Structure formats: C-alpha cells, structure tokens
Amino acid sequence: MKILLFMAALCVVVMSCTKGKTDYEAEIDTVVTEHVEFKEAATVTTNGYHIRIEALNGTFYKGYNEIRLKITNSQTGEISNTSGVTFLPIMTNAMGEHQSCPHRYQLMERSDEKYFSGYAVFTEKSSLDDSWNLYLSLTVNGQTFQVEKSINVQEQANKNLNMTVFTGKDNEQYIIALISPQKPKVSENELLAGIYRYQKPIDNPSGVFPDPTQFSYTEVNGYMLQLDPRMPEPSMGNHSSPNNKDLTQQNDGLYHGVVNYTMTGNWTLNFIMQNQDGQIIKGTVVPDDFTPGIAGAKSDLHIDILF
Incomplete structure (x- = not known):
C-alpha cells in the first residue's frame, strides 16, 4: 500500500514539474546573455591623462564586478608610466552616511595586458537615495593625484550572479557573491564565489575623506562552503541532485x-559556512524530506538562482 501511495505521489510531482516548467518558461521574456567582453563603464580626463575604467558589458552591476583600469596620455594616446593605483568605491545614502563594499584597494598591474585589475562587489544598486562614487589615486610619471568619479550601478538581471550579505555567529559582517557560471547548463557546473568580511575600523577617521581604513574589506581565507542545492518550488518537492562538491x-x-x-x-x-577550525559561522541543515505541494525549507544561509 505504501508503495502504491508513493508511486501516486511521484506521478503527481512529475506532472507538476512539467506544468511548473511550462509556467516558468512562459514567465521569461528575455534571454540572459553571457557577457565576456570588457567595455568602458566610466572615464575621466584629468591632469593630461585619460583614465578608462572597464567592466563586463561596460556596466557596473550589483554583485561581483571585475574591474580593469587603463591610463593613457590624453593628447598622444600612449600608455602612461603609472604605478600605485588605488580604487575605493563609496556609497552615500539619503542621510549622508557613507559605506563601501568588498573591493581590491591596491589594483594589480597587468603589464602584459597594459591595464590594472581589481574588483568591486557592489552591495546596492544606484537609486535616488543611494549614490556611488569611485575614489582613485595614481602616480603617473612621478606625479600623484586623486580622482573622484560618480558611477551608476544597475540591478543584476542575471539571478545566477546573486549575492547575500549577513552577520555570522562571530558577529562579523560577510558577503558571498556568485561569480560563475553566468549561464548554467543542465549538467554539472563549476560554481565560483567570492567570500568577503568587513574589517571594523580600529582607529578613528583621519579627517581626510575618504579614509580607506574606515572602508576596508578582506577576502576570507581557509573557509568552506558546504553546498546543498534544492528546487524549492512546491511542485518540485525540494529535491536535490547528485555529484555536487562543496566550495x-x-x-x-x-x-x-x-x-x-x-x-x-x-x-x-x-550553504553552511565553516571557518578554518570547522566552526559553523552561518547556515543550517536542510531536511531531506520529500515535500510535494509544499514550498521547500531553506538554510538560513542561501542564495536563490534561476535559469
């Protein structure tokens, strides 16, 4: 009798999956594009130099953004002898309060490619209340100068690149940002993510805005993200899949x-995030129960995606 009941429930779920998938496809009216080309997202001309800031698709998105910065002579177009490039994104809200986001402060020189590289994980999109500015410092031919540039950060339409901000059991603020795949396949996919922690300032502000010591983030080292992917729609019964690997x-x-x-x-x-000592910083176990017709349970650390 139990076997017959199980088979009946399974048939209902299979039929629901088909219907759910049809409804899902009907809701999608645009195809997510996989961006691979870096284009100009912002530019500044100052002190006789042209500073070009590039990102994928020429757009800054909420979430992880790889950044490339190029400096040329504004008259000759020649690559300038540049060193010591720093990069600091600052968001200002309607109350005049400032915050930053995970970023590489000291950009890395890629001499073969003739650009400086870094990243920014923008935690909010630009709006009437939240505005973003980039604060750059660079030394060109022995002359150091600072640059400020207002930028526009757009909502990330690709849900496969979602992110989450949370406070761990250690009372530290963390950010997890998905980086790839941009366009998953129905298959095993390499999953790539960044994990970052806000560094609480030790000293008072220097008085010169922006003081980078007040807006510092670090890449989290030696942690583990235990992974349990599920399909949480009621029609899917919160089922998982085989052959997943922790991050x-x-x-x-x-x-x-x-x-x-x-x-x-x-x-x-x-996710369940563990530190170097195996202590759980955030995350809860998701029950293995098959729950057709009921929205699936989620860990208290999770990221929803859609493809």
Missing part, C-alpha cells in the same frame, strides 16, 4: 565547487 578556496583567492542542475527552473543554493 573550497583555491590559489586565486576565490571559492570553487560543483553544482549539478538536473533541470531548468528555480534553484536554491543552501
């Missing part, structure tokens, strides 16, 4: 794992 840090400082999407639709990446 661990690699030489590039980012966290690499594997997520196996067995079909398109809504997925939740449930």
Whole structure:
C-alpha cells in the first residue's frame, strides 16, 4: 500500500514539474546573455591623462564586478608610466552616511595586458537615495593625484550572479557573491564565489575623506562552503541532485565547487559556512524530506538562482 501511495505521489510531482516548467518558461521574456567582453563603464580626463575604467558589458552591476583600469596620455594616446593605483568605491545614502563594499584597494598591474585589475562587489544598486562614487589615486610619471568619479550601478538581471550579505555567529559582517557560471547548463557546473568580511575600523577617521581604513574589506581565507542545492518550488518537492562538491578556496583567492542542475527552473543554493577550525559561522541543515505541494525549507544561509 505504501508503495502504491508513493508511486501516486511521484506521478503527481512529475506532472507538476512539467506544468511548473511550462509556467516558468512562459514567465521569461528575455534571454540572459553571457557577457565576456570588457567595455568602458566610466572615464575621466584629468591632469593630461585619460583614465578608462572597464567592466563586463561596460556596466557596473550589483554583485561581483571585475574591474580593469587603463591610463593613457590624453593628447598622444600612449600608455602612461603609472604605478600605485588605488580604487575605493563609496556609497552615500539619503542621510549622508557613507559605506563601501568588498573591493581590491591596491589594483594589480597587468603589464602584459597594459591595464590594472581589481574588483568591486557592489552591495546596492544606484537609486535616488543611494549614490556611488569611485575614489582613485595614481602616480603617473612621478606625479600623484586623486580622482573622484560618480558611477551608476544597475540591478543584476542575471539571478545566477546573486549575492547575500549577513552577520555570522562571530558577529562579523560577510558577503558571498556568485561569480560563475553566468549561464548554467543542465549538467554539472563549476560554481565560483567570492567570500568577503568587513574589517571594523580600529582607529578613528583621519579627517581626510575618504579614509580607506574606515572602508576596508578582506577576502576570507581557509573557509568552506558546504553546498546543498534544492528546487524549492512546491511542485518540485525540494529535491536535490547528485555529484555536487562543496566550495573550497583555491590559489586565486576565490571559492570553487560543483553544482549539478538536473533541470531548468528555480534553484536554491543552501550553504553552511565553516571557518578554518570547522566552526559553523552561518547556515543550517536542510531536511531531506520529500515535500510535494509544499514550498521547500531553506538554510538560513542561501542564495536563490534561476535559469
């Protein structure tokens, strides 16, 4: 009798999956584009130099953004002899309060590629209440100068690149940002994420705005993200998938794992984050119960995606 009841429930779920998938496809009216080309997102001309800031698709998005910065002579167009490039994004809200986001402050020189590289994980999109500015410092031919540039940060339409901000059990603020895949496949996908922690200032502000010591973030080292992907829609029963791999840090400082999407639709990446000592900083175990007709339970640390 139990077997017959299980088979009946399974048939209902399979039929619901088909209907759910059809409804899901009907809701999507645009195709998510995988951006691979860096284009100009902002530019400044000052002190006889042209500063070009590039990002994928020429757009700053909420979430993780790889940044490339190029400096040329504004008259000749020649690559300038530049060093010591710093990069500080600052958001100002309607109350005049300032905050930053995870970023690489000292940009890295890519001499072969003739640009400086970094990243920014913008935690909010630009709005009437929240505005973003970039504060740059650079030394060109022995002359150091500072630059301020207002930028526009757009909402990230690609839900596969979502992020989350949370406070851990250690009372520290963390950010997890998905970096890839931009366009997952119904298959095993390499999952790439950055994990960052806000560094609470030790000293008072220097009096010169912006003081970078007040807006510092670090890349979290040696942690682990245990991964449990689920399809949380009631029609899916909160089922998971096989062959997933937890995210661990690699030489590039980012966290690499594997997520196996067995079909398109809504997925939740449930996480449990552990520090170097194996202590749980955030996250809860998701029950293995098969729950057709009921929205699936989620870890208290998760990121929802859709493809």
